[in-house]
Amino acid sequence: MMVVLVLQPFRSAFTRIAGNNNNIKYTSNFTMHSLLQVLLCFIFWSVCHGKPYDGKKEFHDGEKCGYEFCPKGKPNMLNVHIVSHTHNDLGWLKTVDQYYYGAKSSVQIAGVQYILDSVVEALLADRRRRFIYVETGFFWRWWLQQDDQMHHTVHRLVNEGRLEFISGGWSMNDEAACHYASIVENFAWGLRKLNDTFSSCGRPKIGWQIDPFGHSREHASISAKMGFDGLFLGRIDYQDKEKRQLTKTMEHIWEANPALGSDADIFTAILPNVYYPPPSFCFDLLCSDPPIMDDPRLEDYNLDERVSTFMKLINEQAQNFSTNHLIVTMGNDFNYQQAHVWFKNLDKLIKYINEKQNNGSNMNLFYSTPSCYLYALNQANVTWTTKADDFFPYASGNHTYWTGYFTSRPALKEWKRESSAFLQTCKQIDALAQLGPEDQKDVNILREALGVAQHHDAVTGTARQDVTDDYAVQLHRGIVECHEVVKAGINKLSNTSADYKFCTLLNISQCKHTEKFTEIQILVWNPIGRTRNAQIHLPVEDATYKISGAGGVDIPYQITPLSKDVLSIPGRNTTATHEISFRARLPPIGYSTCLIQKLAKKEKDEARRAEVFAKRAKRSAVDDRDFTIQNDFISLTFDQVTGSLKSLTNLETQTTLAINQTFGYYEGSVGNNTKEDWRATGAYISRPNCATGKKNQNSGDDASSCLRLLTGNETYEIVKGPYVQEVRQYINTWVSQTVRLLSGSRHVDFEWQVGPIPLSDGIGKEVVSRFETSLSSKGTFYTDSNGRQTIKRTRNFRPTFELSNTEPIASNYYPVVNSIFLEDEEQGNRLTVLTDRPQGGSSLKDGQLELMVHRRLLVDDWLGVTEPLNETGMGEGLVVRGRHHLIFTKSAKSARRHRMLVHDHYAAPSILFNTVSDKQEKQSSYSAVSVSLPDNIHLLSLEQWKGSSLLIRLEHIFEPDEDPVLSQPATVDLQNIVRDMKITAVQEMTIDGNIPLDSVHRLNWNKVDERQPKVPEVGNFEKTDASTTVTLKAMEIRTFQLQVQTAN
């Protein structure tokens, strides 16, 4: 029997909030425990830790935050929406907290606390004024420091629509280098703070991505799935913008995810002037434009000139837009620290221009917000054009392609990715073990550090060095806190009290727990919903070992000497000279353990040791046959002289591909940046200097020949063992690579190590790994969007405008978060390369595919950071080690391989070490689920959410038609994911998890329907019943809030 109980509205501590009807439906097994919880919720709202907001667009007495309270403008007039705003970077030239406090004003006069203080004051001074605030990471810092009276005041301003939250992510995330899971997290946390604090009036209606350097389709799709009615962008390609202004298509409908159809459509507005005020109208104290001097009795009276100049600018702007409403952004970076200065001048501008209506002027100015502007457009009778591609790459001038930042600071990018994957594990274990509030505070430290790290000057690598160090430190703090959570959770789940340790330096093959020991227990957590065989590599000393798994079963392993370049990584401090490699079979969402014992020397087992064959590239020293390494699925042939890869054979399909992989670098352009021709390569900009005529390859005159190939000592080693076979290529003194085949693996690993990049020749370098093949790719290649949707790229071409190409390399670079591939349609073959961090990638020539792995530069590109990108570590240029995974197979089977592998790598297992000799139960395993999730479903997140609820986010990881089986819809029973708890209610939420999906009613727009092909109707999958079974179609992400009861 199903009991449905709808809770009555309850009031928060702030009595002016209303509209928080709790829509959670309590279904079966409603117990005293639930009842108690409900009662407690009534009494102390903090027990529920924020109340779900029902999202209904109905407002209560005194609430004027809905669209219906927007200024309407006047018919037959040019209605100018004056938007007062500030743009607050969560770190760039100063750290996030330095910006908050306003410290280090010698670097930048910017203090966010003063902005919020003074804006509140200025809003109170005049009811007509409005202001928007965007970055919840900053707002929350301020809010926690305010007293009850200020909380009350801010509630009033929010409820009256005078202070409006826009976008609301913890930070304004980058769109090129962010993984989609991180984007969702960034919004989930920012919106949660707003929802819990301000209820319906705090919920942002639109996205505001006005500073990121290019825009992704996946971000737009996620914005739509948050229920946003629109998305405002600041930076698009200058040629694109010119055309859009001419054709009045600055505003359009973005079809952001073809698989999801109109659910992922989002109205997108390109702001006329990035996000700045019109030229000469910045009234901030940070600016030097004149104020409105309107007293004729005084000197320098300028009112008439100011008014006519402004009206002229607005009339020009009106030429590029299709309605009688215009948006004018009045603000800039860290503006409004003395808000009164801005508002006083805007008050005058509005007053004097509107007075001209008495003399026949048709211009009407008023304080507004972007969402009110959007609503005015929605009410206009216009049919909007559509767009289906994305906004990459972004060029702001003919030599200013913002494509360098796709790769800048590769170590931070990797650290950020590793941290965000670990956050999922941390939340998962916290939820399954039902840990207490203290542990959730620890989880939040990592959550918030990651929110900051998504910022468009953080993960992008475009912040100053000291700020970047701060991001890394914050992430480290979060990781350490989550270590404690994971430890506590595992102990609770396994009913033990082991003192587990972690190793965070496995990236340089260093781990003190695996060096000196006689016996060590390893626990490996698998955060994904299917059983898998994880490849484990641990640094150890040269010895003989025994590994036993569940039931004492012997696990085969291999011991391999580390490559000499790994041994010499600067700062590496360990006695480990070897690596032990083995395969751990892991249950879905759970762990298994094994025991490693170091044996006495006499028991040495040669069969488990890899043999190293050193080769010097002297033709006379080796025989002249090429050599191969192979496993059951792949055979790789290498040139016996240089040690470089020559061909790859897929043994299953019996297809051989000629493939050569090399490293090279682009020389960074230098220049003083005072005009486009003199633009330098920097943290943001990639501008390979091809003018020096160094076309040292036989590849003709194409752009790809600009790369300076790295050849050198041509020394290599072949390593053959029972489990791993590899070729170690020592390319020169600062680039090396291990090409590796693991037994049973259907892909090839390329483990590259680059650095310290030498600068002694006075040349900044962008280092590239290039794969040259015989594939006929016909000018096209494919990259992912935030690691998710696949987007087709065509060399020297843009789908929406005629590209005048002045930078043949940089203009063809695109962000690659997870994968890039080449397709040979005639042969039906596909070559995919997966990355372990975001990088820039391209195909500059048919059959060729390249990824930029590292950059070290000597000059700045003058886009604000004012430092050359010259990362060092241990006093030398930074050494970076990373991996590419290469899949070569039939196109029809390729998506299956690559989608699964992407998740295996992203959701990497976490390894815990128990060094204490504890004779009890050394081998065990645990799984949260009763059956594996379907192969096409990924558990994107599982976490404790509000009160006693859990949040589960599931995603279908395939696109339609990618795979005949795995692209099909799949069904999951949520109860299966939390086997040990009883689900008592299920509510589907928006993707961010903060409002019930059935309460979202987005604005409708008329559009020119150009969608090709039409999205097939695949049925209504919206969850409407009380069961715990849900179905996901291709590319869907669905988020559920569950009420659960635990067994104990």
Ligand SMILES: [Zn+2]
């Ligand atoms: Zn910014």
